[in-house]
Amino acid sequence: xxxxxxxxxxxxxxxxxxxxxxxxxxxxxxxxxxxxxxxxxxxxxxxxxxxxxxxxxxxxxxxxxxxxxxxxxxxxxxxxxxxxxxxxxxxxxxxxxxxxxxxxxxxxxxxxxxxxxxxxxxxxxxxxxxxxxxxxxxxxxxxxxxxxxxxxxxxxxxxxxxxxxxxxxxxxxxxxxxxxxxxxxxxxxxxxxxxxxxxxxxxxxxxxxxxxxxxxxxxxxxxxxxxxxxxxxxxxxxxxxxxxxxxxxxxxxxxxxxxxxxxxxxxxxxxxxxxxxxxxxxxxxxxxxxxxxxxxxxxxxxxxxxxxxxxxxxxxxxxx
Amino acid sequence: xxxxxxxxxxxxxxxxxxxxxxxxxxxxxxxxxxxxxxxxxxxxxxxxxxxxxxxxxxxxxxxxxxxxxxxxxxxxxxxxxxxxxxxxxxxxxxxxxxxxxxxxxxxxxxxxxxxxxxxxxxxxxxxxxxxxxxxxxxxxxxxxxxxxxxxxxxxxxxxxxxxxxxxxxxxxxxxxxxxxxxxxxxxxxxxxxxxxxxxxxxxxxxxxxxxxxxxxxxxxxxxxxxxxxxxxxxxxxxxxxxxxxxxxxxxxxxxxxxxxxxxxxxxxxxx
Numbered sequence: 001x002x003x004x005x006x007x008x009x010x011x012x013x014x015x016x017x018x019x020x021x022x023x024x025x026x027x028x029x030x031x032x033x034x035x036x037x038x039x040x041x042x043x044x045x046x047x048x049x050x051x052x053x054x055x056x057x058x059x060x061x062x063x064x065x066x067x068x069x070x071x072x073x074x075x076x077x078x079x080x081x082x083x084x085x086x087x088x089x090x091x092x093x094x095x096x097x098x099x100x101x102x103x104x105x106x107x108x109x110x111x112x113x114x115x116x117x118x119x120x121x122x123x124x125x126x127x128x129x130x131x132x133x134x135x136x137x138x139x140x141x142x143x144x145x146x147x148x149x150x151x152x153x154x155x156x157x158x159x160x161x162x163x164x165x166x167x168x169x170x171x172x173x174x175x176x177x178x179x180x181x182x183x184x185x186x187x188x189x190x191x192x193x194x195x196x197x198x199x200x201x202x203x204x205x206x207x208x209x210x211x212x213x214x215x216x217x218x219x220x221x222x223x224x225x226x227x228x229x230x231x232x233x234x235x236x237x238x239x240x241x242x243x244x245x246x247x248x249x250x251x252x253x254x255x256x257x258x259x260x261x262x263x264x265x266x267x268x269x270x271x272x273x274x275x276x277x278x279x280x281x282x283x284x285x286x287x288x289x290x291x292x293x294x295x296x297x298x299x300x301x302x303x304x305x306x307x308x309x310x311x312x313x314x315x316x317x318x319x320x
Numbered sequence: 321x322x323x324x325x326x327x328x329x330x331x332x333x334x335x336x337x338x339x340x341x342x343x344x345x346x347x348x349x350x351x352x353x354x355x356x357x358x359x360x361x362x363x364x365x366x367x368x369x370x371x372x373x374x375x376x377x378x379x380x381x382x383x384x385x386x387x388x389x390x391x392x393x394x395x396x397x398x399x400x401x402x403x404x405x406x407x408x409x410x411x412x413x414x415x416x417x418x419x420x421x422x423x424x425x426x427x428x429x430x431x432x433x434x435x436x437x438x439x440x441x442x443x444x445x446x447x448x449x450x451x452x453x454x455x456x457x458x459x460x461x462x463x464x465x466x467x468x469x470x471x472x473x474x475x476x477x478x479x480x481x482x483x484x485x486x487x488x489x490x491x492x493x494x495x496x497x498x499x500x501x502x503x504x505x506x507x508x509x510x511x512x513x514x515x516x517x518x519x520x521x522x523x524x525x526x527x528x529x530x531x532x533x534x535x536x537x538x539x540x541x542x543x544x545x546x547x548x549x550x551x552x553x554x555x556x557x558x559x560x561x562x563x564x565x566x567x568x569x570x571x572x573x574x575x576x577x578x579x580x581x582x583x584x585x586x587x588x589x590x591x
Contacts, residue, residue, distance in 0.1 A: 031452075031455070052455070053455065055451060055486075057478075057482060058481070058485075060475075060478040060481070060482070062440075062441075062444075062474075062475045062478060063444045063447075063475055063478035063479050063481075063482055064444075065444075066441040066442075066444030066445050066448070066475070066479070067444045067445065067447050067448040067451070067479070067482065068448060069434060069441075069444075069445045069448060070434070070444065070445040070446060070447060070448015070449040070450070070451070070452060071448040071449075071451065071452050072448075073433065073434055073445070073448070073449065074448070074449050074452035074453065074456075075452070076452050076455075078448075093438060094441060094444075094475070096438075097435060097436075097437075097438045097441060098441060098444075098445065101426075101435050102427050102434065102435045103427075
């Protein structure tokens with residue numbers, strides 16, 4: 001059951017901050033690099049406890065990413081902290097060469113992902129990171145759905161040989177994975193199975209997927225929910241199993257539909273089990289200022305939007 | 321360390337130039353002018369200054385060299401082969417399919433510390449290594465060779481600020497200042513004006529030398545090592561295509577390899 005009491009909700013960036021601190025305590029090789037967004041990314045929690053292993057770069061994301069390579073090549077495990085737009089976009093080519101091409105253990109915490117950044121508007125709302133990062137060979141891309149998962153993902157990413165991009169958010173979310181112990185990068189979290197369709201979601205949209213599944217259930221429709229926290233390497237087996245069992249897929253992400261998580265899922269399905277797919281996400285547009293949940297509604301990322309997509313996909317399923 | 325005999329270095333540099341031209345010609349492509357301008361600089365580092373073990377290239381106590389101007393890698397490959405990091409025979413595989421001697425340096429080839437070639441990134445990588453060495457309380461020194469066209473890249477100046485901010489006196493950058501880039505003379509493509517003043521203003525110790533003079537290069541490397549609390553940059557005045565009359569100072573030779581007849585002429589000049 002999801003706790004709807006918002007006072008219990010926590011942001012995934014806080015999970016990242018907690019993860020960094022636990023890592024720092026256990027492993028002297030952890031270093032944290034920050035590009036002037038130290039409080040916002042929660043890198044400050046690590047800095048306050050391990051000031052000698054914290055490095056400040058000012059507003060210079062490109063320099064930060066390549067410097068991380070120097071650390072990684074010297075046996076350290078760097079975590080680079082900035083907002084998603086800058087970490088994945090501004091420094092994309094540095095990430096391409098310094099992290100992905102060299103295939104070294106550089107971890108990138110891109111906070112303020114998605115439209116729920118809110119009032120700062122389009123310049124600061126990252127809607128492209130999944131696309132930009134999953135495109136790169138060797139890169140893992142993780143989109144945690146709550147604080148607990150974000151903390152686990154952060155800790156797990158330190159143990160991955162190659163680079164990892166963690167997409168984190170500013171908005172507080174319910175603790176969906178409370179009590180779930182099976183987190184592993186690359187292994188989808190099956191929240192519930194369904195015979196009629198399966199909703200595959202990541203990040204904040206896992207919450208909405210569960211709510212959509214609940215309302216579909218009230219109408220007699222069995223909608224499974226998969227929390228696809230790792231967009232890359234993608235859990236093919238889980239996706240194919242759901243497609244075979246339920247015969248229809250809806251994807252839901254707080255990201256552009258183009259080249260995002262839904263596209264990654266479709267790449268798997270189209271080649272192996274081509275069931276009908278409907279995608280919920282941001283449609284070829286930038287964000288804008290507004291309160292986070294108003295924007296979610298305006299951009300059609302609500303549980304109701306998933307329900308509409310579910311009904312569309314069921315119609316297509318019946319006619320194919 | 322005792323300074324090697326200059327006469328011998330000069331002879332060996334000639335041989336390196338022959339190796340570089342031959343491998344570029346066999347590859348049929350590559351950066352001839354940019355490789356020939358940094359022969360003395362890279363060769364001095366490996367002959368005199370860097371601590372390394374060619375038989376154990378990942379020896380923990382080694383110094384680091386980052387070739388940020390990755391397109392000059394034929395020179396680095398020739399020097400690494402000369403010092404036994406891999407067999408000289410491998411030079412023939414430059415730019416061939418399946419080779420470790422990629423068109424721009426890639427991790428995996430013994431002696432390569434970082435994959436470079438996308439300009440502007442190497443100094444940041446070097447900073448990371450210098451910071452890491454300091455964290456580990458090691459006396460590792462880190463060297464980074466930059467192209468002069470390369471410093472058009474904004475990231476170089478971000479890295480310059482970082483090195484000064486962290487007082488990285490275990491870092492020494494070198495600019496291969498040959499005054500030419502692909503499109504022509506630096507002053508025409510994008511005038512960098514007074515480099516010494518620029519780097520000083522960014523908080524660096526600056527040494528200006530003739531980048532083909534072994535004595536000046538080795539002395540400047542010694543001086544850099546003695547500077548405390550700030551990084552040093554050696555602005556090395558060089559000649560693009562140095563050593564071959566018809567290649568020298570020609571921007572069009574930036575990114576092409578000698579054809580067989582040109583190779584023959586060039587080797588004759590280096591006899």
